[in-house]
Amino acid sequence: MNAISSLFRFKGGVKPDSHKDESAQTPIQRAPLPSQLIVPLRQSARAVARCVVEPGQTVLKGEVIAVPEGPLCTAVHAPSSGMVRAIEPQPIPHPSGLPAPSIVIEPDGNDRWIDLKRFDYQAATAQQTRDYLRDCGIVGLGGAGFPSHIKLGPGETGIRTLILNGAECEPWITCDDRLMRERADGVLAGANIMRHITGATRVLVGIEDNKPEAIAAMRAAAERLGNATISVIAVPTRYPAGGEKQLIRVLTGIEIPYGKLGTHFGVQCFNVGSAHAVFRAVEHGEPLVSRVMTLSGNMAKSGNFDVLIGTPVRELLPLAEPRSDTDRYLTGGPMMGVALQTLDTPVIKGTNCILAGSPTLFPPPPPEMPCIRCGACALACPAELQPFELYWFARAKIFGKTQEYSLFDCIECGCCAYVCPARIPLVDYFRFAKGEIWAREREKAAADVARQRYELRLAREEREKAEKAAKLAAKTAAGREKAAAALAEVEKPATTPEEDAKKALVAAALERARAQKEEAKPENTSDLTPEQQAEIAVIENRRAEIREMAKPHVRQDD
Amino acid sequence: MLEAILVMALGAVLLGAALGYAAVRFRVEGDPLVEKIDAILPQTQCGQCGFPGCKPYAQAIAKGEAEINQCPPGGDEGIHKLADLLGREFKSLSAEHGIEKPKSVAIIDEQACIGCTLCIQACPVDAIVGAAKQMHTVVAAQCTGCELCLAPCPVDCIRMEPIAETVDTWKWKYPVFPVRQAA
Numbered sequence: 065m066n067a068i069s070s071l072f073r074f075k076g077g078v079k080p081d082s083h084k085d086e087s088a089q090t091p092i093q094r095a096p097l098p099s100q101l102i103v104p105l106r107q108s109a110r111a112v113a114r115c116v117v118e119p120g121q122t123v124l125k126g127e128v129i130a131v132p133e134g135p136l137c138t139a140v141h142a143p144s145s146g147m148v149r150a151i152e153p154q155p156i157p158h159p160s161g162l163p164a165p166s167i168v169i170e171p172d173g174n175d176r177w178i179d180l181k182r183f184d185y186q187a188a189t190a191q192q193t194r195d196y197l198r199d200c201g202i203v204g205l206g207g208a209g210f211p212s213h214i215k216l217g218p219g220e221t222g223i224r225t226l227i228l229n230g231a232e233c234e235p236w237i238t239c240d241d242r243l244m245r246e247r248a249d250g251v252l253a254g255a256n257i258m259r260h261i262t263g264a265t266r267v268l269v270g271i272e273d274n275k276p277e278a279i280a281a282m283r284a285a286a287e288r289l290g291n292a293t294i295s296v297i298a299v300p301t302r303y304p305a306g307g308e309k310q311l312i313r314v315l316t317g318i319e320i321p322y323g324k325l326g327t328h329f330g331v332q333c334f335n336v337g338s339a340h341a342v343f344r345a346v347e348h349g350e351p352l353v354s355r356v357m358t359l360s361g362n363m364a365k366s367g368n369f370d371v372l373i374g375t376p377v378r379e380l381l382p383l384a385e386p387r388s389d390t391d392r393y394l395t396g397g398p399m400m401g402v403a404l405q406t407l408d409t410p411v412i413k414g415t416n417c418i419l420a421g422s423p424t425l426f427p428p429p430p431p432e433m434p435c436i437r438c439g440a441c442a443l444a445c446p447a448e449l450q451p452f453e454l455y456w457f458a459r460a461k462i463f464g465k466t467q468e469y470s471l472f473d474c475i476e477c478g479c480c481a482y483v484c485p486a487r488i489p490l491v492d493y494f495r496f497a498k499g500e501i502w503a504r505e506r507e508k509a510a511a512d513v514a515r516q517r518y519e520l521r522l523a524r525e526e527r528e529k530a531e532k533a534a535k536l537a538a539k540t541a542a543g544r545e546k547a548a549a550a551l552a553e554v555e556k557p558a559t560t561p562e563e564d565a566k567k568a569l570v571a572a573a574l575e576r577a578r579a580q581k582e583e584a585k586p587e588n589t590s591d592l593t594p595e596q597q598a599e600i601a602v603i604e605n606r607r608a609e610i611r612e613m614a615k616p617h618v619r620q621d622d
Numbered sequence: 623m624l625e626a627i628l629v630m631a632l633g634a635v636l637l638g639a640a641l642g643y644a645a646v647r648f649r650v651e652g653d654p655l656v657e658k659i660d661a662i663l664p665q666t667q668c669g670q671c672g673f674p675g676c677k678p679y680a681q682a683i684a685k686g687e688a689e690i691n692q693c694p695p696g697g698d699e700g701i702h703k704l705a706d707l708l709g710r711e712f713k714s715l716s717a718e719h720g721i722e723k724p725k726s727v728a729i730i731d732e733q734a735c736i737g738c739t740l741c742i743q744a745c746p747v748d749a750i751v752g753a754a755k756q757m758h759t760v761v762a763a764q765c766t767g768c769e770l771c772l773a774p775c776p777v778d779c780i781r782m783e784p785i786a787e788t789v790d791t792w793k794w795k796y797p798v799f800p801v802r803q804a805a
Contacts, residue, residue: 106789109790158792159794162789432797496794502793507664512665513764514747514766515665517748518665518675518747519677520748521746
């Protein structure tokens, strides 16, 4: 069964308490319909879908409410049947907590689907299937939300190995674990469809060895499927084993260098949830309108829930009963998650966990102490960076140096801050430095555009000046010539007889031409009936009116 | 003796020819220093420095005719960069040239606009569209916030608005921690 004889290791990593048992014990429950659904149009900085519904319009579950614009965008669907109440800025799950345009839908309670049709992927070309997945709104459910139809493309060298990421290395989160335990057949069917699209020769499912039930369920499903190209592999539990580059390293031994992707080496990595979404879309015709997510942390009834996209977090929380001392909420896990600014934030496709925090469960970080250059962060860094150097430069705002030390290789996993004995929030510094560098790049691009436009304007002004001068010169030259000609006419001596004869000939010819012109009259205006003449008069009137209207409008009243 | 003089003279002629050729062959078009200075300037083209644009200011700095602290949109950061590039001492922004303001965009009150085209002529980056006796409007993405369109407007229908932070322009803040007073 196991197609891999030995596993590889990635450098660094940490082993935090996993806290999986809190939420992994109970089966996935379906969350009730919320009172409103808030579906953001923004999918990433480079992908904002175009809304195609209007307030007051009724929609069915799975109906397209926004169409993709640009290559990195996917369609957006109504998560339930109901009425579009508004299209307005609403807070979205983003560290800023700022609002962005969203479609607000009031469910009618029927949860009525559109007509669902199975998609015959075996009869379709790979491109057709990818377009179908784009129109079903399938994106990565691991967190980043990258469109799956792009990742399923052939890339540079084609895809030979497909990796399903079931590592779920962040503590507390168990949604992938429960999904693999309960819906293993669907996950593997999705993987099979992906294998068909990409033409991969093997599928590796990587699951951390702290999830024995999920591994067993997936192995059983693989056996039922009877497909020898799929192998389910237990990987050692070590955070961040679920990082894309780390999992590829562990399973295949390929180390992906800076600026390259897995596709450059024929490897592509998908979350198990994404595979399940592909299965639902292809075999059942269901667009992506719900996902499985974990509610855990400081909660009495932690668990996993099948939640409609767009459900406000506020309406989800009663399901898991947060304890009374809960003082804040995180989206994502404790290592990489970001604080929720408001509970009105909706669940989006990339939301895998809502974690409740309390002063005792996740105490506020102790004050930052000076760095003692112990190097623990460098040993823990799975991207093999030197966080302490990055820290000095980010803190001093020397951003050029942070880039020299490969700041953009940082995956913000939080291992460095986790091991730091001085309790320095290293990741916060790295995020700050990245944000500043991006802002500078935006400013630089804007300055370049401004410079170009300014230079174009200067060139245009120069050209116009030259043209004006040339025109003026031509005008005066022509005037002078005319004056000179008139003068010459006056001063000309008496004409010779030959010239007189020529002139007479020209005059005669002109006279002939005039006479001919007078003779030839337009034929369609003679012999008209009175009705036709009346019609012509009407048309002439209309023409005069239009001419009147076309004149520049002058205001009469002031 | 004569031989030595001849050898030296020959050497001088050869080297002179080589240098002369190199001077023509590897001639640098334009002043690279001006380009470098111009790359640091924010390209607002506002003229607050006293020159008709960023490029003329860059040329003046390169010639040593202007101080490096005359660019309010560039702010202290821009002055630091210029100081680093030119090996000069940092000076804080000169007050007579203006103060550093948040980045803004011009907005035309389209109800009040009379269509005089004066602002179109004033805009250094052609970011205002319109025609005589037609409504004008600012292409916000191309507006540098130079404020040059404010003065010519006969009906004062243009105002500057600071650019609001959006999800796409939001940045992580510099990590700071509340300092607790020791009891």
